[in-house]
Each structure stands twice: as C-alpha cells, then as structure tokens.
Amino acid sequence: MTTLSRRRLILGASTLGAGALAGACDLIPGGVPGGPGRGGLYGLSDALTLATQRVLLRDQPLVREFPIEMVSAHFPTINTTDPDDPVYRSSRAQGFSDWRLPVTGLVERPGSFSLADLRGMPARTQVTLHSCEQGWSAIGAWTGVPLSHVLASAGLKPAARFVVIRTVDGWWDSYDLFDALHPQTILAYGMNGRDLPVAHGAPVRLRVERQLGYKSLKYLASIEAVERVDGIGQGRGSMVGELGFSWYAGI
Ligand SMILES: Nc1nc2c(c(=O)[nH]1)N[C@H]1C(S)=C(S)[C@@H](COP(=O)(O)O)O[C@H]1N2
C-alpha cells in the first residue's frame, strides 16, 4: 500500500468515525429514536458506545463461538435461581407442559407458543462466552430457536422498533431490532446438551450474545413488539436501567 493510499484510508476512516459520532450526537438525549431516555453525560456515553459498537461491528456481526470442549465445567448461577412465583412453581411441577410464551404488541398474529412449539422450530446451538457485570465469565452451549424466527412467525408490523421481554421474577428489558433479529439471539431451552436447568432460567431464557449477561433474561414470561420504550416504566428501557445500569450493554 502506498503512503498516499494509506493516508487516504486513514482520512476516510476518520471521516467515517466523525460521521458516526455526529450521528450519535443527533440521537442525544434519547440514544436511539423512541429508545430509552437517559440525560446528561451518561446518556452521551451510552449513545457514543452504541454508535461506536455499531460501526466497529459492521463487518463482524457474530460473536466468537467456541469448540464444545471449551464449555466451562462450572457455570455460575446468579440472582434469581428458583422463582417463588406460584404459577411458575405449578408449571414447573408439571414439567412446564402448560407453559406458554405470549407474543403480542405490534405483530400481525398475536398468540402464544408452548415449549413444544418452540422445540419444533428451527434450532441453533452456540457455544459462547457469558460475561457478567459482577466480574465473572463462563462458556456455555446454548440450544434454542432464533428470536427472529419467532418474531417472523408472529409477523412484525412495519412500525415495530423494539422488543420488550418480561420474566416471571419481575425483570424486563428491551432490545432494538438489530439485536432482536441477530442470528445469535435465541430463545434457549437447552444448555450443555440437556434441558435448561431451573437455576439457569427454565424453561426458556434469552441469549443476547453481544451484550453483558444481564441482558440474557431468564424465566421468560412474555414478548411484546413496540414502537418505543421511552414511555414504559421510568423510560429507561429496562428494569436494570432503572437501577442505574446501561440499557445498551455491548461488550
Ligand atoms: N429473569 C432473570 N434474568 C436474569 C437474571 C435474573 O436474576 N432474573 N440475572 C441476570 C444476570 S446479571 C446474569 S449474569 C445472568 C445469569 O445467568 P445464570 O444464572 O444462568 O448464570 O442472567 C441474567 N438474567
């Protein structure tokens, strides 16, 4: 590569960077149009992190997947490990045979899926690294149906921009379509070749591999497609967002 073309490349890259940052500034304070509101410096850094990640990840959209031999012998469990919700307990006692996952909101065909329905859909297994904000990481093999497939079955309406997911233990979070439709975003019912254990979120948990562990919700209760999340709860886009964590937890 000649010096000239290299300089051009660098110039080109910095122009792209500046464009992305200017784009991010346009999004402040919302970060993402219709997305969670977060003012001040934290809002700025959220928006910059999101915009930078989107630029950096554009050519490498998949997270690393490991050989199965690298699965961690011990995968910690954290926070809720045994929900005390009575409906959950009774469903668990029946092997989750009566469990259903409603998919509602901005979809053409609102309805609900049983565990058998999800197991009957195209499956994917991925061996990935889970990183928890509390300072530990572990590799697990997750099997499930891509969320994109479930959303396509329900038929996302054109106005849908985010997916809100709620759980039996009161957690909730939201995801833009970039992450909701990502090929490695799955509704996992299997872990390390067996049914997903209760401590890890049975019967079905989310795996959002490009964000920190807290975005991978356990004990899924419902899925809702929406146009905006800034009007839900305190407008922070997630339960943990209301506790001060970033809505976008890209790693
Ligand atoms: N419903 C629900 N989802 C959750 C949590 C939780 O307590 N409840 N904890 C989160 C956090 S902080 C992490 S690191 C992972 C932990 O998953 P594990 O218990 O399978 O390791 O689940 C995430 N999803």
Ligand SMILES: [Mo]
């Ligand atoms: Mo975590």
